[in-house]
Amino acid sequence: MSNIDETGIALEDEVEGAGFDPSTREMLDQAAEYSYDLHSGQDTFREEHPGDFWSIQVENVHKTFGTNSVLNGLNLGIPEGMITVILGPSGTGKSVLIKHLIGLMFPDEGQILVHGDSVSKMRMSKLLEMRRKFGILFQDGALFGSMNLYDNVAFPLRQHTDLSEAQIHDIVFERLADVGLIGAETRGPAEISGGMRKRAGFARALVLEPEIVMFDEPDSGLDPVRTALLCGLIKEMHTRHGGTYIVITHDIASARQIGEYIAVLWKGRIVEAGGAETMFDSKNPFVRQFLGRRVEGPLGME
Ligand SMILES: Nc1ncnc2c1ncn2[C@@H]1O[C@H](COP(=O)(O)OP(=O)(O)OP(=O)(O)O)[C@@H](O)[C@H]1O
Ligand SMILES: [Mg+2]
Numbered sequence: 001m002s003n004i005d006e007t008g009i010a011l012e013d014e015v016e017g018a019g020f021d022p023s024t025r026e027m028l029d030q031a032a033e034y035s036y037d038l039h040s041g042q043d044t045f046r047e048e049h050p051g052d053f054w055s056i057q058v059e060n061v062h063k064t065f066g067t068n069s070v071l072n073g074l075n076l077g078i079p080e081g082m083i084t085v086i087l088g089p090s091g092t093g094k095s096v097l098i099k100h101l102i103g104l105m106f107p108d109e110g111q112i113l114v115h116g117d118s119v120s121k122m123r124m125s126k127l128l129e130m131r132r133k134f135g136i137l138f139q140d141g142a143l144f145g146s147m148n149l150y151d152n153v154a155f156p157l158r159q160h161t162d163l164s165e166a167q168i169h170d171i172v173f174e175r176l177a178d179v180g181l182i183g184a185e186t187r188g189p190a191e192i193s194g195g196m197r198k199r200a201g202f203a204r205a206l207v208l209e210p211e212i213v214m215f216d217e218p219d220s221g222l223d224p225v226r227t228a229l230l231c232g233l234i235k236e237m238h239t240r241h242g243g244t245y246i247v248i249t250h251d252i253a254s255a256r257q258i259g260e261y262i263a264v265l266w267k268g269r270i271v272e273a274g275g276a277e278t279m280f281d282s283k284n285p286f287v288r289q290f291l292g293r294r295v296e297g298p299l300g301m302e
Contacts, residue, residue: 045079045261045275054113055080055212055244056101061110063096063268070096071107072268078261083238083245085255085276087290088265094248097265098216101246102134103127114212132160135210137201139217143189149176150185153204160208175203178237195226199233206237212244219251231257252291256280264290 054077063071070093078084088094099105100112103119112119114130122130143152153172157163163171176182179199189197198218205213218234219227235258238245249255255262256276263273264287272279272287282288 044278045273048275053080054078055115056246057113058097058100059111059113061100061107061112063093063100063105063108070268071100073110074265074269076263076270076273078244078246080244081242082260083235083247083258084261084263085247085249085259086263086265087249087252087255089250089290092265093268094250094265095216098136098214098246098248101214102131102136132208133211135205135208135213137198137205137213137215137218139220143197143200143204145189148186148188149181149192149200152189152200153207156204156208171207172203175207176200178206178240179203179233194221195230198222198230202230202233202237206241209241210243212246213238214246214248216248217250218247219249219254224253227251227254228257234258255291266290 056076056078058074058076058078061071061074062069074093074097076086086094086097096105100107100119101114103122106120111121114133117126117130119127119130143149144155147155150172153175154168157168157171172185173182176185179202181196181199181203184192184196184200189200192200202215202218205215215234218230222230231254234245234247247254247258259276259279261273262276262279264271264279266286272282272284274282279287280291282291
C-alpha cells in the first residue's frame, strides 16, 4: 500500500469496498443504527493463536438504566496474557462495561465469565475472591488523600495479606521503583502531579500481583508526552510481570502504542475486535472512521 495517512491507515480509496456511499449510510441509520457485522477479526485472531484462550468472555450482555439502553448485546473475548485495548467514543458504555467485569454491576441479560466462572452466579465470598484477581487503575488514580504514597501502595497488602511490615516495605519499594517514584514516597497525593498520581495508582494496582490489570482511561488529563510515557510504562510492566491487561481509552495513539488486541465499542456493542494490525487495516466504515480520525463516516456528534 503506497498511500498511507498520518495515522498509518491506508486511505479510503485504496481498500476495495470500504468507500462510504449514501446507501451504506442509510443502512447504518436504520433501526439497528449500525452494522457491527464482524466478529471475524476475533475468530481469525483465535485461529492465529491456538494456544491462547479468553481470560474474560462477555456474552450477549444487555444493560438498561431506566429508558437508557447502554449495553445492547455486547459480545467480547479478552485474550489471556495480552494487552487488550477497548476503544470507543465518549458515553458508549466503556466504564459500565468495566463495572460488569468485576461484578460492580450485573447484566439484565447475558453473562460474563472470568476464567470460565459466571460473575452473576457467584456468591459474595466467591465474588470477593474473584475481584482479587483484578488490579484496577481508576481514572484519577483514586488514591487516599489522607495517606502518603507509601501508605497508599501498602494499603492492599495490609488489607488482604498477613505480610509483616518489613515484607510490605520491600514490596512497596519495588513497586515504587517500577513506576519511578522512589523519593516521593512520603508525599501526599495533593503534592504530586497528575502523571505521578497515575503512576502511584498503577503501583498500587500491581501490588497484589493481579492476574488481570484494568485501566479506565489511564491517559485522561495527561498531555501527549506523559500519555506516551505512561503507555510505555504499561507495556514495560506487562512485559516484566505478565498477566492480562485491559486498557480502556478513546485515544487512538495509546491504542496504537500498546494494543495487541483491540476492540472497538460503539453504542453498547463491539463493532469489531481483533489483532491490532487487522484492526488498523479494517474495512468496517465505523472502525475506519474512528481509528482513522476521519470526519466523514457514520459517527456524528449526536
Ligand atoms: N449508574 C448509572 N445509572 C444510570 N445511568 C448510568 C449509570 N452509569 C452509567 N450510566 C449511563 O451509561 C451511559 C454510558 O456511560 P459510560 O460511563 O459507560 O460511558 P463511557 O464510554 O465510559 O464514556 P467516557 O468515555 O465519557 O468515560 C451514559 O449514558 C451514562 O449516563
Ligand atoms: Mg468512562
